[in-house]
Amino acid sequence: MLPDTWHKLTFAIGTQNIYDFAYVDFFANEGSDQGDMFSQVINSLPWKFILDELSDKYNPVKDLYYSLTKNQLRNETENLAFYLTGPQECVGCSMVLRSDDLTRFRPFFFMDNQKIVSYILEDTVSDKAKEKGQTLIMFGHHTNLEGQSGNEKGEPIDLVRAVNGDSGTKTCQQAIESLQFGGVNIGKALPAAITKKGRLGAVLGGMESITYGMFFWAGIFSTAAVQIVIAPQLQDCIDVDEGYYAHYFVPVKKETDKKADATVKSTDKVSSMVNRFKENYIDTFKGDKNSMTKEAAEKIGGEIDRFVKDSKSNDIVQATLRLEGMNSGQLDSAALFYFWCGKGCEINPASYKQGGTEQMRGTNDVNVGIDFAKGEITANGTPVVESPDNVRMASTNLNIPAIEIPRTLSQACIENSTEKAIQISADGIVQVLNRDLLSCLQSGVMMQTGLPLQSDRLNDAFGKLDNIVTTTHPNVRAMGDGIIAEGIPRRIADGRGATIIILANKEVKLSGSNDDSNSLGRLESLQFANGSIVVKPDGCFLAWLRHHEDGILNKDLVKGLKSSVNRELNEQTNCSEPAVNFEIKPDLASSYKTDKADKFNTALQHQGPFNVFETPTQRFVITSEPNAQGICEDHLRVVDKDSGKVTDYVGSITQTPDGFKIRANDGKEHEVKFSTKDGAPFVQLDSNKPELLTAAQGKNGSFYYDPDKGLWYAENAQLLPLIDAFREGIAAKVQPNGETTATASGNVLNLDLGGKSDSGLLNLPSLPESKLLLAIFVSMLVATFIVMQGRKKTKAK
Numbered sequence: 001m002l003p004d005t006w007h008k009l010t011f012a013i014g015t016q017n018i019y020d021f022a023y024v025d026f027f028a029n030e031g032s033d034q035g036d037m038f039s040q041v042i043n044s045l046p047w048k049f050i051l052d053e054l055s056d057k058y059n060p061v062k063d064l065y066y067s068l069t070k071n072q073l074r075n076e077t078e079n080l081a082f083y084l085t086g087p088q089e090c091v092g093c094s095m096v097l098r099s100d101d102l103t104r105f106r107p108f109f110f111m112d113n114q115k116i117v118s119y120i121l122e123d124t125v126s127d128k129a130k131e132k133g134q135t136l137i138m139f140g141h142h143t144n145l146e147g148q149s150g151n152e153k154g155e156p157i158d159l160v161r162a163v164n165g166d167s168g169t170k171t172c173q174q175a176i177e178s179l180q181f182g183g184v185n186i187g188k189a190l191p192a193a194i195t196k197k198g199r200l201g202a203v204l205g206g207m208e209s210i211t212y213g214m215f216f217w218a219g220i221f222s223t224a225a226v227q228i229v230i231a232p233q234l235q236d237c238i239d240v241d242e243g244y245y246a247h248y249f250v251p252v253k254k255e256t257d258k259k260a261d262a263t264v265k266s267t268d269k270v271s272s273m274v275n276r277f278k279e280n281y282i283d284t285f286k287g288d289k290n291s292m293t294k295e296a297a298e299k300i301g302g303e304i305d306r307f308v309k310d311s312k313s314n315d316i317v318q319a320t321l322r323l324e325g326m327n328s329g330q331l332d333s334a335a336l337f338y339f340w341c342g343k344g345c346e347i348n349p350a351s352y353k354q355g356g357t358e359q360m361r362g363t364n365d366v367n368v369g370i371d372f373a374k375g376e377i378t379a380n381g382t383p384v385v386e387s388p389d390n391v392r393m394a395s396t397n398l399n400i401p402a403i404e405i406p407r408t409l410s411q412a413c414i415e416n417s418t419e420k421a422i423q424i425s426a427d428g429i430v431q432v433l434n435r436d437l438l439s440c441l442q443s444g445v446m447m448q449t450g451l452p453l454q455s456d457r458l459n460d461a462f463g464k465l466d467n468i469v470t471t472t473h474p475n476v477r478a479m480g481d482g483i484i485a486e487g488i489p490r491r492i493a494d495g496r497g498a499t500i501i502i503l504a505n506k507e508v509k510l511s512g513s514n515d516d517s518n519s520l521g522r523l524e525s526l527q528f529a530n531g532s533i534v535v536k537p538d539g540c541f542l543a544w545l546r547h548h549e550d551g552i553l554n555k556d557l558v559k560g561l562k563s564s565v566n567r568e569l570n571e572q573t574n575c576s577e578p579a580v581n582f583e584i585k586p587d588l589a590s591s592y593k594t595d596k597a598d599k600f601n602t603a604l605q606h607q608g609p610f611n612v613f614e615t616p617t618q619r620f621v622i623t624s625e626p627n628a629q630g631i632c633e634d635h636l637r638v639v640d641k642d643s644g645k646v647t648d649y650v651g652s653i654t655q656t657p658d659g660f661k662i663r664a665n666d667g668k669e670h671e672v673k674f675s676t677k678d679g680a681p682f683v684q685l686d687s688n689k690p691e692l693l694t695a696a697q698g699k700n701g702s703f704y705y706d707p708d709k710g711l712w713y714a715e716n717a718q719l720l721p722l723i724d725a726f727r728e729g730i731a732a733k734v735q736p737n738g739e740t741t742a743t744a745s746g747n748v749l750n751l752d753l754g755g756k757s758d759s760g761l762l763n764l765p766s767l768p769e770s771k772l773l774l775a776i777f778v779s780m781l782v783a784t785f786i787v788m789q790g791r792k793k794t795k796a797k
Contacts, residue, residue: 031076108475118321141243162238175237347396401726410444413540422502428478449548450606463529472521551603551714555679560585565655575624575632579609603714607701615691
């Protein structure tokens with residue numbers, strides 16, 4: 001039954017609408033029936049034991065019999081080893097990570113115009129499975145199939161050709177409608193409840209089981225009718241409604257290890273490789289050492305590489321998934337042990353967080369804790385922020401890089417009803433229909449950013465809509481030519497006229513769907529490029545606009561930077577404290593550039609003034625504090641981020657043409673200058689080399705500059721700065737005790753394995769292709785019936 005050469009089966013999709021619902025599903029710790037009736041019958045015959053003995057004594061039939069009986073597939077896959085590789089930078093990618101009490105992790109991901117490669121292997125666990133061989137079982141829904149054995153290619157399965165009836169192809173629905181039995185058409189007489197969605201196969205299989213149960217071995221006639229008369233009429237049809245199960249199987253291969261004088265099974269090779277991976281990446285997570293090094297990743301990556309490239313030995317079964325263009329989907333795992341968020345990524349709450357904690361260790365032995373259950377932030381155990389809404393909306397922005405705590409939030413509570421509150425188009429335009437909600441959000445936008453929202457379109461302030469999160473579909477995206485709702489079940493509304501309606505009671509409705517259902521559960525959040533709106537447990541909308549769409553400025557529109565020193569009373573110290581206001585100097589030759597700069601300056605002044613200034617290596621802090629005699633003195637503290645060393649200049653701060661200076665008590669002066677170069681902000685202390693001014697903040701808000709994008713942002717947030725290395729990514733690892741630690745890191749698991757795609761075995765058909773084998777199959781059915789009937793008559797006597 002199994003050829004001696006490698007086989008290849010390719011699942012592919014096209015651009016037509018029929019492929020909108022395409023997916024592949026790999027089984028773990030479950031599976032499906034292999035569908036090979038011939039193999040199952042021959043291995044369950046009552047007189048198989050006699051044939052076993054005969055084949056050993058009579059050599060002419062030994063090889064044929066062995067090929068028919070010894071290579072049974074396994075109907076269930078055990079553990080899976082899944083290795084996903086992708087680009088180091090993934091622009092346009094997003095993921096919603098769902099977790100049930102941190103015990104089960106279900107990431108729903110979206111990737112636009114990216115290439116990713118996945119390698120999937122089975123890690124066999126039971127001795128019984130290891131003795132048979134490795135198997136992978138998958139289901140492909142709405143996909144084309146192309147098979148190859150050696151240099152010979154099989155007839156491809158093309159859904160579009162089947163639907164169009166090209167070259168004599170037919171769909172399975174058409175084949176069912178033309179079914180005949182004894183020269184009479186029975187297909188058209190079958191009810192739709194039986195013929196739709198592949199139910200006919202289940203009905204035929206059920207008929208066989210019932211007849212065997214009622215008539216014992218006389219049920220063989222049912223099998224003969226199904227497998228010899230009906231099945232051949234369906235065998236070449238193309239299933240355009242459901243899909244195909246594929247069983248990848250390689251029998252166990254044993255090799256003798258001459259050095260150890262022991263037998264090594266191929267099924268043990270993958271288990272050993274998986275165990276070594278575990279030892280390198282999980283067991284070594286004990287303690288605070290960052291043992292997950294790039295060198296260790298490359299070592300284990302080399303082992304995977306050898307597995308996936310070495311097809312000559314035919315002893316490892318492995319599947320390769322190559323995805324290009326726009327892809328979305330989900331993974332389901334029992335535990336999370338490693339998570340990486342790439343360069344410049346943003347981590348936002350998908351829902352109102354009421355559980356979990358985060359701990360951050362500072363270079364000055366100042367540890368900051370964020371407790372989402374209590375809704376408070378502490379510094380060395382002392383509460384510093386006790387506003388639950390602000391704490392629970394905290395996000396991580398690696399463009400700065402920093403933890404962002406909302407400075408100002410807006411809450412809108414409207415009556416729970418079935419009235420339409422928000423409408424979202426396929427183009428991602430978010431329109432507020434409820435007047436009370438719109439009024440609250442417009443007031444909130446002005447209060448948070450100093451800039452207005454003058455229409456009912458939230459995009460004018462919040463920017464592009466990235467994602468909609470609901471209770472049933474965590475990744476709902478407007479694609480321009482339709483809407484895709486990633487979840488269970490996946491739902492798609494085609495066409496530019498597709499819409500999403502959010503009711504006042506937070507129910508989310510899709511205008512149309514592939515499964516004729518329009519429910520997308522209840523709204524949890526709207527994720528925008530510039531902010532987010534989440535639904536609180538009490539049903540109120542909580543809006544955070546990090547920066548207004550007009551609070552973003554390209555460096556090409558910046559011609560200079562003007563600074564001025566203000567003083568405001570600090571109620572805690574009762575001192576008049578210095579702070580710096582900034583104003584962008586625009587290109588006056590262009591009214592467009594001037595207008596953009598004016599709007600940004602309005603937002604910048606709303607978030608200012610600023611007294612903390614960040615560079616990649618230093619932090620400058622200006623304050624005024626009472627001395628031992630109670631007299632207020634100005635301070636300029638310069639913090640070295642690498643060492644944590646603080647240099648404190650004490651004296652009096654005054655304005656200069658380019659910034660400010662402090663005359664220290666020892667009579668020396670130190671000057672801080674602000675400037676721009678090629679539209680980017682810079683800061684300089686005395687005669688030191690100017691450094692990029694990456695961020696500044698004060699009690700009213702902050703601003704930051706993203707050098708990768710060349711953009712200035714006026715930010716409605718307080719910043720907990722992270723070291724600049726976090727700009728390259730954040731790696732989180734789960735310790736054996738369940739605690740999670742995160743470090744600044746590139747993705748050490750991103751192994752660029754590449755290489756040629758590997759092969760899997762062609763799925764075996766339900767009937768033998770060879771006429772000889774088909775004749776043997778029919779003969780066995782008849783012979784088995786005769787033998788069984790004879791036994792029944794003998795027993796009756």
